[in-house]
Amino acid sequence: MCLAIPGKITSVSGDDSLARTGKVDFGGIQKEVNLAYVPEAQVGDYVIVHVGFALSRVEESEASAVFEYLRQMDELLELKEASP
Amino acid sequence: MKYLDEYRDGATAREYATQIARLTTRPWAIMEVCGGQTHAIVKFGIDELLPPSITLIHGPGCPVCVTPLEFINKAIEIASRPDTIFCSFGDMLRVPGSATDLLSVKAGGGDVRMVYSPLDAVKLAAQNPSKEVVFFAVGFETTAPATAMAAHQAAERGVKNFSMLVTHVLAPPAMAALLSSPECRVQGFLAAGHVCTVMGCAEYEPMAAKYRVPIVVTGFEPLDLLQGLFMCVRQLEEGRAEVENQYVRVVRPAGNEHARALIRRVFEVVPRKWRGLGEIPASGLRLRNQYEAWDAEKKFGLADHDTPENPACLSGLVLQGRLKPAECPAFGQACSPEHPLGAPMVSSEGACAAYYRYRSHAPAAAPAR
Numbered sequence: 042m043c044l045a046i047p048g049k050i051t052s053v054s055g056d057d058s059l060a061r062t063g064k065v066d067f068g069g070i071q072k073e074v075n076l077a078y079v080p081e082a083q084v085g086d087y088v089i090v091h092v093g094f095a096l097s098r099v100e101e102s103e104a105s106a107v108f109e110y111l112r113q114m115d116e117l118l119e120l121k122e123a124s125p
Numbered sequence: 126m127k128y129l130d131e132y133r134d135g136a137t138a139r140e141y142a143t144q145i146a147r148l149t150t151r152p153w154a155i156m157e158v159c160g161g162q163t164h165a166i167v168k169f170g171i172d173e174l175l176p177p178s179i180t181l182i183h184g185p186g187c188p189v190c191v192t193p194l195e196f197i198n199k200a201i202e203i204a205s206r207p208d209t210i211f212c213s214f215g216d217m218l219r220v221p222g223s224a225t226d227l228l229s230v231k232a233g234g235g236d237v238r239m240v241y242s243p244l245d246a247v248k249l250a251a252q253n254p255s256k257e258v259v260f261f262a263v264g265f266e267t268t269a270p271a272t273a274m275a276a277h278q279a280a281e282r283g284v285k286n287f288s289m290l291v292t293h294v295l296a297p298p299a300m301a302a303l304l305s306s307p308e309c310r311v312q313g314f315l316a317a318g319h320v321c322t323v324m325g326c327a328e329y330e331p332m333a334a335k336y337r338v339p340i341v342v343t344g345f346e347p348l349d350l351l352q353g354l355f356m357c358v359r360q361l362e363e364g365r366a367e368v369e370n371q372y373v374r375v376v377r378p379a380g381n382e383h384a385r386a387l388i389r390r391v392f393e394v395v396p397r398k399w400r401g402l403g404e405i406p407a408s409g410l411r412l413r414n415q416y417e418a419w420d421a422e423k424k425f426g427l428a429d430h431d432t433p434e435n436p437a438c439l440s441g442l443v444l445q446g447r448l449k450p451a452e453c454p455a456f457g458q459a460c461s462p463e464h465p466l467g468a469p470m471v472s473s474e475g476a477c478a479a480y481y482r483y484r485s486h487a488p489a490a491a492p493a494r
Contacts, residue, residue, distance in 0.1 A: 045267070045319055045345075047128040059277065068126040075244065078270055078384045087128055089322060089375055092214070092264075092271045093242025096381055097322045099128055103374035107132065107348045111141060114355065118147050 047087045047099050048072070065090060128374075132346030133169070141351035142174035145358055152178040153361050154310045155354065156303070156446055158296055159265075159317035160187030160474025161345050167479040169347045171354075179358065182310065182446035185299050186317050188264040189216045189472035190444060191399045194432040196263075196292045197222040203259050203290060203425055204230045204237050210253060212246040213261040215239040220468045223432055243268075243275035243289070250279070250287035259421045262291040266320045269293050269410060270384035273391040276416050288421040291412055294397055296320045297328050298408035303445065304336040311446065313357040315343040315350065318372035323388075325380030329368045337366045344372035391416055400434065400468065401441030438467035443476055450480040457481060 048065035053076060055061045065074040065088065074088070079095045082088050088095035157163055163183045166172055172181050185191055201222045204211035211227070218227040218239065231237035236256075240246050243260050250258035262272040272289065279287045296317055303309055316329060321342045329340045339360035343353030353371040360367060370376055388410070397409025412420045421427070434441070437455050442448035450456055450469070460466040462478055469475035 046126070049127070059274070059281075068129075075242070075271075075274065077274065078381050080383065089319070091267045091319065093244060094271045094274065094384075096267070096270060096319070096384060097375045097377070100374045104128065106373050107352050107371075108137065110352055110355075111137065111144065114144055114148075114359075115140075118144060122147075 045089045045091045045096075047089055048074070050076070050082060050084050050086050050088060050095075053084055065095070129346065132344075132348040134348065138169075138171075138174065138347050138351055141348065141355060145179070145351070145355050146176040148355065148358055148362060149176050149178055150362060152180070153312050153358060154180045154182055155313045155315065155357050156182040156184045156311040157315040157343070157350070158184040158186040158300060159320070159345075160184075160190065160472065160476065161319070162186070162315060162317065162343065162350060163476050164474055164479045165345055165347060165350060167483045171347055171350055174351075175354070179354070183443070183449075183476040184446060185303070185399065185402060185444040186265065186296060186320075187444075187469060187472050187474040187476070188268070188294065189220060190440065190468040190475050191294060191299075191401065192217075192220070192263050192292050192468065193398045193400045194223060194434055195398075195430055196290065197226075198430070198432060199422070199427045200261050200290055201225060201227060201230055202427060203421060204235050206257070206425070208256050210236045210238060210249055210256050210258045211261070212238050212240045212243075212249065212258065214263065216472045216474075217261055217263060219465065219471050221435070221465060243271050244278065247275050247279050247284055247287055250284050251282070254286055256286060258287050260287070260289045262289040262293060265294055265296055265317070266323045266388075267317075269388050269392065270323060270381070273384075273387040276391045276412060276419050277387060279419050280416060285418065288419045288424045289412070290421040291392075291410065292397070293392070293410035294399065295394070295408050295410065297332065298405050299399065299402060301332055301336075302402060302405045302408070304332070304338060306445070308445075308447065311338070313339040313361050314341070315353045315357060316340050318342055318344040318349070318376055321370075321372070321376045321380060323381050323384050325385075326368055326370055326376070326378055333366050333368050339366050340368045342368070342370045342372055342376055344375065399444075401444035435466050440467040440469045440477070443469055450477040451484065453477070
């Protein structure tokens with residue numbers, strides 16, 4: 042139940058901050074999701090969903106951090122190995 | 126799928142493993158806290174990509190596994206009542222209680238239903254005013270926002286035939302309890318990314334400082350786990366003990382403040398007994414007094430019993446990272462997902478189930494047949 046995969050918001054309904062809901066698409070499967078905890082999330086955003094609640098919006102600008110880190114560390118280790 | 130497939134790229138994973146091997150000069154033992162992470166590690170064989178000097182210890186972050194037997198028995202007691210609809214996440218239905226399990230209660234005519242969200246249970250209560258609808262609220266900080274909202278909505282809408290059996294647990298106190306044990310072998314942690322999605326990273330700072338242990342908030346995909354391991358090994362090699370966030374695309378330093386606010390409003394922090402770990406101070410959540418009308422334990426007057434665990438199940442040692450699942454004599458023999466002796470073999474996040482599903486079924490010390 043802690044497992045969660047990112048899904049894309051395809052529609053939003055309800056203005057009441059605690060009852061804001063939307064449809065989220067998980068690779069073709071649509072689910073009704075409570076959006077009360079991500080008031081900033083809009084249609085087109087990806088969110089992490091747990092037991093029917095979106096808990097975080099995936100930050101597009103950080104999406105490639107895992108690849109950039111690998112490149113930086115490769116360079117760092119090369120520097121280290123080159124200067125004993 | 127976007128934000129999923131790219132983090133499972135095999136070539137990048139092997140590159141990460143190579144870099145970790147380059148970085149590592151001596152043995153290190155690192156615990157991944159969350160059962161979801163354990164599952165990904167075993168499924169994708171991440172432990173087998175690592176240099177042999179790095180040992181992964183599987184942590185207690187499986188809510189189904191750490192829910193103590195007395196709560197399973199309480200759930201069964203409620204589910205067996207007439208005019209009651211008992212709602213639960215699917216994982217809990219097959220966890221053995223002392224005498225039976227929830228699925229058997231259902232087979233015997235009990236109205237036990239699997240729900241996706243606690244709000245489904247609130248809805249069921251509104252649709253069935255002549256029944257008592259009870260939700261089994263288990264889980265870590267990741268499911269607490271959903272449970273808090275269910276209590277809040279039931280209270281706002283005056284849904285009086287709804288209540289919850291709450292056994293919520295908190296991850297950081299369990300990590301601190303493991304660290305304070307003299308038998309602790311853990312030198313660094315991969316903290317559970319989705320717990321931090323809700324709670325943020327601040328509560329790990331005092332722990333990293335007090336126990337001199339690096340804590341890297343880490344995601345769940347193979348590349349997340351490998352980057353988290355790299356960051357953790359790098360800290361260990363450099364003699365640092367800091368809190369770092371690998372899962373930056375999802376985890377904000379302050380967590381989700383809206384969710385935290387509702388959790389604080391609905392729940393209070395209490396001591397909680399964990400299966401395999403015993404009672405840990407300030408490690409559970411309970412409904413506050415103003416929500417007691419929705420507290421199933423109070424509503425049905427359930428008594429506390431100290432219930433002994435099945436002695437053939439060594440899940441306590443597994444949950445403390447002192448025994449690998451396949452080292453248990455019952456593993457794959459007396460205990461399997463079809464006939465589980467204990468919860469870690471039932472849950473999709475349980476370490477025993479992960480090893481059973483993805484690794485050889487033979488126990489380490491099995492006699493040759």
